[in-house]
Amino acid sequence: MTPPIQQPKxxxxxxxxxxxxxxxxxxxxxxxxxxxNGFKVVVLEQGPFLTEKDFGHDEYLNFAHGPxxxxxxxxSFRQTxxxxxxxxxxxxxxxxxxxxxxxxxxxxxxxxxxxxxEASKKGVPAGTGMADWPITYADLEPYYTxxxxxxxxxxxxGTNPFEPYHSKPYPVPPMPVKSSGVLFERGAKxxxxxxxxxxxxxxSQPHNNRNACMHCGFCExxxxxxxAKSSTLASTIPxxxxxxxxxxxxxxxxxxxxxxxxxxxxxxxxxxxxxxxxFQSARAVVLAANGAETPRLLLLSATKKFxxxxxxxxxxxxxxxxxxxxxxxxxxxxxxxxDYKTVAVTRVIxxxxxxxxxxxxxxxxxxxxxxxxxPIAFAQAGLPMDAPKWGSAYKAALRQYYANTMYxxxxxxxxxxxxxxxxxxxxxxxxxxxxxxRVTYKDHADDLNxxxxxxxxxxxxxxxxxxxxxxxxxxxxQNFAVHLLGTCRMGNDPKTSVINADHRAHDVPNLFLCxxxxxxxxxxxxxxxxxxALAFRAADRMTALAKRxxx
Amino acid sequence: MIEGTSSRRLFLKQSALGxxxxxxxxxxxxxxxxxxxxANAAAAAGEKFAVFSPDQGADVKAFAAQIFPTDxxxxxxxxxxxxxxxxxxxxxxxxxxEEFLNSVKSLNQATSQMFPGTTHFSELTPKQQAEVIxxxxxxxxxxxxxxxxxxxxxxxxxFETIRxxxxxxxxxxxxxxxxxxxxxxxxxxxxxMAMHEPPFGFYDAELLKGGDKK
Numbered sequence: 001m002t003p004p005i006q007q008p009k010x011x012x013x014x015x016x017x018x019x020x021x022x023x024x025x026x027x028x029x030x031x032x033x034x035x036x037n038g039f040k041v042v043v044l045e046q047g048p049f050l051t052e053k054d055f056g057h058d059e060y061l062n063f064a065h066g067p068x069x070x071x072x073x074x075x076s077f078r079q080t081x082x083x084x085x086x087x088x089x090x091x092x093x094x095x096x097x098x099x100x101x102x103x104x105x106x107x108x109x110x111x112x113x114x115x116x117x118e119a120s121k122k123g124v125p126a127g128t129g130m131a132d133w134p135i136t137y138a139d140l141e142p143y144y145t146x147x148x149x150x151x152x153x154x155x156x157x158g159t160n161p162f163e164p165y166h167s168k169p170y171p172v173p174p175m176p177v178k179s180s181g182v183l184f185e186r187g188a189k190x191x192x193x194x195x196x197x198x199x200x201x202x203x204s205q206p207h208n209n210r211n212a213c214m215h216c217g218f219c220e221x222x223x224x225x226x227x228a229k230s231s232t233l234a235s236t237i238p239x240x241x242x243x244x245x246x247x248x249x250x251x252x253x254x255x256x257x258x259x260x261x262x263x264x265x266x267x268x269x270x271x272x273x274x275x276x277x278x279f280q281s282a283r284a285v286v287l288a289a290n291g292a293e294t295p296r297l298l299l300l301s302a303t304k305k306f307x308x309x310x311x312x313x314x315x316x317x318x319x320x321x322x323x324x325x326x327x328x329x330x331x332x333x334x335x336x337x338x339d340y341k342t343v344a345v346t347r348v349i350x351x352x353x354x355x356x357x358x359x360x361x362x363x364x365x366x367x368x369x370x371x372x373x374x375p376i377a378f379a380q381a382g383l384p385m386d387a388p389k390w391g392s393a394y395k396a397a398l399r400q401y402y403a404n405t406m407y408x409x410x411x412x413x414x415x416x417x418x419x420x421x422x423x424x425x426x427x428x429x430x431x432x433x434x435x436x437x438r439v440t441y442k443d444h445a446d447d448l449n450x451x452x453x454x455x456x457x458x459x460x461x462x463x464x465x466x467x468x469x470x471x472x473x474x475x476x477x478q479n480f481a482v483h484l485l486g487t488c489r490m491g492n493d494p495k496t497s498v499i500n501a502d503h504r505a506h507d508v509p510n511l512f513l514c515x516x517x518x519x520x521x522x523x524x525x526x527x528x529x530x531x532x533a534l535a536f537r538a539a540d541r542m543t544a545l546a547k548r549x550x551x
Numbered sequence: 552m553i554e555g556t557s558s559r560r561l562f563l564k565q566s567a568l569g570x571x572x573x574x575x576x577x578x579x580x581x582x583x584x585x586x587x588x589x590a591n592a593a594a595a596a597g598e599k600f601a602v603f604s605p606d607q608g609a610d611v612k613a614f615a616a617q618i619f620p621t622d623x624x625x626x627x628x629x630x631x632x633x634x635x636x637x638x639x640x641x642x643x644x645x646x647x648x649e650e651f652l653n654s655v656k657s658l659n660q661a662t663s664q665m666f667p668g669t670t671h672f673s674e675l676t677p678k679q680q681a682e683v684i685x686x687x688x689x690x691x692x693x694x695x696x697x698x699x700x701x702x703x704x705x706x707x708x709x710f711e712t713i714r715x716x717x718x719x720x721x722x723x724x725x726x727x728x729x730x731x732x733x734x735x736x737x738x739x740x741x742x743x744m745a746m747h748e749p750p751f752g753f754y755d756a757e758l759l760k761g762g763d764k765k
Contacts, residue, residue, distance in 0.1 A: 057724065057745065058724040058726065058727070059719075059722070059724065060639070060719050060727050061724070064639070064644065176749040176755070177755055178749075178751045178752065178755055179751060179752035179753060181755070182754040182755050182757075182758050183754055214745070215746060215748065215751070216744075216745050216746055217747070333754075335752070335753030335754065336740065336753050337751075337752040337753065338740075338753075339751070339752060340741055341747040341751040341752075342747060342749075342751055375722040375735070375736060375739055375741050376719050376722045376723060378739070379721070379722055379739075380715065380718055389688065390618045391617065391618070391620060392622045394618065394619075395619060395620070395622065395626070395738060398738060398739055399624075399738050399739065399740065402739040402740050403740040403741075
């Protein structure tokens with residue numbers, strides 16, 4: 001558990017410039033940018049500091065023992081605010097240095113221009129909180145490009161006719177296409193769609209002194225032992241540590257942001273591995289704890305001055321939780337695809353990124369062709385719904401389907417609804433005795449309609465690709481998610497948003513929030529790229545403000 | 552532990568993970584080697600279990616052989632599935648032992664109900680065992696959205712709990728003592744290689760050869 005590179009040890013009473021809570025897609029970038037800009041930074045991470053040598057392909061060990069995620073955390077779930085929430089894990093997130101960027105599928109395309117201005121272009125559906133972002137795609141574009149080059153994204157600009165403007169090509173070419181990509185491309189082109197090579201956070205060639213992918217096939221829910229997957233653990237965190245100004249403290253569970261009588265943040269309280277409590281003093285506090293834990297931490301930080309939770313004068317902390325809508329389907333083909341090899345996804349379409357108004361569906365989505373089930377997971381969930389589940393027929397189905405199957409994931413908009421949110425459970429406590437996270441979520445009917453539409457189109461793609469058999473998994477209301485977005489939304493109006501365009505809390509001048517919680521809209525799925533771009537931009541803004549003495 | 556998931560959780564370590572989890576992870580490769588040696592030794596020596604009583608072992612073994620029977624290809628018996636489960640409950644998931652053994656008890660209760668006078672699933676003929684499973688089969692095919700839920704804290708009945716361990720024992724990395732000689736992986740057509748090169752499958756190979764004329 002020793003960090004791979006020597007790092008400074010700041011004393012707790014040392015008023016460091018920034019204390020960053022969370023070391024994932026956002027925190028890992030904030031750490032690098034802020035320390036590179038000359039600031040002293042302490043990063044507090046709940047999980048362990050693992051390195052490449054800790055990662056392997058053992059599926060049993062990974063799911064049974066892998067400390068990559070927050071399984072076991074006490075949370076509760078309900079669909080509506082009228083219900084009493086029941087204990088259940090509903091918000092799954094990465095819990096280790098590098099966070100979810102270590103184990104995510106690696107889809108890494110950018111949001112489009114429309115995602116930032118959809119409310120003003122398309123109107124606000126009744127009962128939803130659709131709003132424009134206070135920044136546009138053009139504001140974020142330079143930072144998306146920084147992600148491409150500094151974190152390391154493979155892809156090819158100009159292959160997606162719907163893509164937003166790119167100021168620079170990707171640093172490395174797309175990953176080699178696999179059979180699911182070939183078949184998807186064949187089917188999609190027959191139907192007049194525009195498949196393109198998936199932009200992925202996986203290096204197809206060496207870049208920034210990191211290795212290229214060896215096509216092991218263990219991206220989703222595994223850590224990459226080659227360092228080829230572009231997590232913040234592999235890319236920006238080593239740079240942060242090399243500055244000598246950044247300390248990453250694993251096994252540090254933050255419980256509170258402390259504020260003084262002037263309403264300024266003074267630092268954060270946290271538990272260490274031995275459940276001993278500490279306080280890290282800092283000039284500014286940055287929460288990058290993810291779209292579920294950042295709002296929870298603000299709610300846990302209520303004081304007399306901030307009775308409804310810190311930075312919550314708007315009442316918006318925790319509101320507008322968005323999971324991204326999705327559907328999943330499979331196809332069986334005549335010849336072996338052997339799609340368990342290499343990365344999960346190699347082809348994507350964005351033809352439905354903006355739905356034709358004639359369908360009467362808001363938002364939009366896309367599809368990716370994938371195979372992302374390791375053997376045990378495949379045997380549990382990879383076969384069609386009606387396949388045998390035991391006996392020689394089950395064995396025969398596994399033999400017939402495993403090498404010859406591909407999947408399509410459709411992904412799309414989740415409308416922001418105030419009734420979908422993160423709050424504190426009134427009775428359930430976490431392992432530290434603090435109010436547990438309560439997740440309230442029910443998909444909007446429009447989002448479910450969108451998924452039925454995309455699922456139908458994806459079935460047609462499988463047909464056009466020549467599938468011998470195709471099947472879909474039921475589309476339904478979600479009660480479990482890995483995309484945690486929108487809960488401390490960004491905006492210009494302190495009455496309707498939590499942070500401003502600089503990621504600064506409207507109510508607390510030296511508190512910044514940057515992660516999935518900052519999103520105003522959900523995009524169409526695959527938020528990691530945008531979380532990373534926001535982090536690069538937020539670090540620029542914090543640096544400018546700090547250098548002008550405005551923090 | 553979360554009520555409702557702790558009792559249904561499959562092979563996930565929550566309590567072990569809390570504070571000592573990462574430490575445990577570091578110890579694992581060595582411990583695993585030991586587990587594998589023990590599993591193989593146990594298999595060679597006959598039915599000596601660390602956790603299971605001989606009866607429990609026989610019941611689990613019989614159930615596993617119903618999920619993955621030995622037919623024209625090797626099944627759960629050849630893959631050492633029962634030893635895998637015994638050893639993971641011994642070494643890695645001691646806190647899940649009780650839950651698993653309760654599931655075995657439930658299996659035997661179903662057996663007694665259907666075939667009065669019997670007390671153990673393993674006593675039944677294979678045909679009778681199949682009848683028990685058919686009657687009580689409620690294995691759910693997961694919605695995709697539920698797959699993660701099924702992996703990270705699932706809602707499962709007793710049969711599904713045992714079946715999940717059986718699947719893990721049949722398809723886990725052989726270093727854990729199951730999937731002996733990779734018979735599970737061979738059934739799937741999974742090569743277990745740590746690296747690959749394109750072409751990966753038939754259709755991308757066809758494309759590389761310029762044969763994609765369809």
